Amino acid sequence: MPLAGVSATGPDVLRLVALPVFAWVAVRDVKTRRVSSAVWIPLAILGTVLLAWDGWAAWNAGAYAWTYGFLVPATVSLGVVVPLAYCFWWFGGFGGADAKALFVLALLFPTVPRYAVGSVTLPAVTTPLGAFSFTVLTNAVLVGVAIPLALAVRNAAAGRFTPVMFVGWPVPWERVPTAHGKLLSAPDGRSRGGLDLDALRMYLRWRGLTLAAVRQHPDRFRDPATLPDEPNPPTDGAVTADVSGDGGTTLERTARETDGSETDREYDDPWGAEAFLADIDGTAYGTTPDELRDGLEALAAEERVWISPGMPFLVPVFVGLVIALLYGDLLVVTLL
Structure with missing residues (x-):
C-alpha cells in the first residue's frame, strides 16, 4: 500500500497511527503527569484487528510464514512484553499509563513492520526474535538510561557538581x-x-x-x-x-x-x-x-x-518507537 512515497502492507501503514498518538501522550505526560485511559482503547482495538489481519495473512502464506514470521514474534510480544509491563507496574517501576502503553504496543507491533522508502527499507536493524514491541521496549530503556547523563552534562556545563547532578x-x-x-x-x-x-x-x-x-x-x-x-x-x-x-x-x-x-x-x-x-x-x-x-x-x-524532573517513561517509549521505526534495534547494535 503506497503512502506518500512509502510502500508497505495495509496493516503496517495503519500502525503509523500510533506515532502521533504516542507523541501527544508523551507531551501531555510531561506537562500534567496525567493520561486518560480512554486514549488507549482505540489503539488497543486497532491492534487487535491488525493482529488478526497479520495472522490470517501469515496462515495463507504457508507454514514457515505462520510459524516464524508471525506466531513466534507474536508470542514473544504478548507473552513477554505484556507480563513485563504488568510486573513493573505491580512493583511500582511503571505508572499505569506506561503499562497500558506497552500493552498497546504489544498488540500493535507484534512483528517487525517493513517500509520501503525508495531503495531503502526501514527499519534497518531488527531483533532476531522479530518481536518489534520488544525492540521498542529495549530502545526505551536505553533512552531512559541516557537521560541521567544528559542531566549531568547540563549541570556540569553550569558548574553544578553535586551528588544529585545526575538526577535533578x-x-x-x-x-x-x-x-x-x-x-x-x-x-x-x-x-x-x-x-x-x-x-x-x-x-x-x-x-x-x-x-x-x-x-x-x-x-x-x-x-x-x-x-x-x-x-x-x-x-x-x-x-x-x-x-x-x-x-x-x-x-x-x-x-x-x-x-x-x-x-x-x-x-x-x-x-x-x-x-x-x-x-x-x-x-x-x-x-x-x-x-x-x-x-x-x-x-x-x-x-x-x-x-x-522524574521524566515520564512515555517519553523514552515514544523516542524508542521512533528509533525502532527509522533505525531498528539499538540493543542488537550495542551488543555486537
Missing part, C-alpha cells in the same frame, strides 16, 4: 507549585530523594495554602493548631486543580507570629503532617510525615531547591 537540577521556589517530580533538597542543606511534588500540592490544597503563604509565615503554619477545622479536598496533586480555603483556623497570636521567636519550638506533629496523611484517602504517593516535614522546611527557607 535547581529551580527557584516559585516554580515548585507547577513542577513535577521529587524535591531533593532537605533542611540540613544536604540533597536526597524525598517529597513527591504531587503530594506537596495535595497537602497545600488540603490546608488551603499557597507555597508563598508557607514561606511568609512558616512559624505559624508549622504549628498544628493552625490546621483547618474543615480541610479542603486534597485532589490528586494535579497542577490544574483549584486551591480553596484560608489556610486553616485563624488563631489569636502574639508577636511571635512576626518576630520568629518560635522558630525552634517543638510540636508533636510539626506542620500537621501526620494529621494530613491520616485524614486523606490513600497514601499521597507513599509520602511519610518526615518527608513532608523536611520538604516544607526546605521550601520555607531556600530560594532555590533541587528537584528531580
Whole structure:
C-alpha cells in the first residue's frame, strides 16, 4: 500500500497511527503527569484487528510464514512484553499509563513492520526474535538510561557538581507549585530523594495554602493548631486543580507570629503532617510525615531547591518507537 512515497502492507501503514498518538501522550505526560485511559482503547482495538489481519495473512502464506514470521514474534510480544509491563507496574517501576502503553504496543507491533522508502527499507536493524514491541521496549530503556547523563552534562556545563547532578537540577521556589517530580533538597542543606511534588500540592490544597503563604509565615503554619477545622479536598496533586480555603483556623497570636521567636519550638506533629496523611484517602504517593516535614522546611527557607524532573517513561517509549521505526534495534547494535 503506497503512502506518500512509502510502500508497505495495509496493516503496517495503519500502525503509523500510533506515532502521533504516542507523541501527544508523551507531551501531555510531561506537562500534567496525567493520561486518560480512554486514549488507549482505540489503539488497543486497532491492534487487535491488525493482529488478526497479520495472522490470517501469515496462515495463507504457508507454514514457515505462520510459524516464524508471525506466531513466534507474536508470542514473544504478548507473552513477554505484556507480563513485563504488568510486573513493573505491580512493583511500582511503571505508572499505569506506561503499562497500558506497552500493552498497546504489544498488540500493535507484534512483528517487525517493513517500509520501503525508495531503495531503502526501514527499519534497518531488527531483533532476531522479530518481536518489534520488544525492540521498542529495549530502545526505551536505553533512552531512559541516557537521560541521567544528559542531566549531568547540563549541570556540569553550569558548574553544578553535586551528588544529585545526575538526577535533578535547581529551580527557584516559585516554580515548585507547577513542577513535577521529587524535591531533593532537605533542611540540613544536604540533597536526597524525598517529597513527591504531587503530594506537596495535595497537602497545600488540603490546608488551603499557597507555597508563598508557607514561606511568609512558616512559624505559624508549622504549628498544628493552625490546621483547618474543615480541610479542603486534597485532589490528586494535579497542577490544574483549584486551591480553596484560608489556610486553616485563624488563631489569636502574639508577636511571635512576626518576630520568629518560635522558630525552634517543638510540636508533636510539626506542620500537621501526620494529621494530613491520616485524614486523606490513600497514601499521597507513599509520602511519610518526615518527608513532608523536611520538604516544607526546605521550601520555607531556600530560594532555590533541587528537584528531580522524574521524566515520564512515555517519553523514552515514544523516542524508542521512533528509533525502532527509522533505525531498528539499538540493543542488537550495542551488543555486537
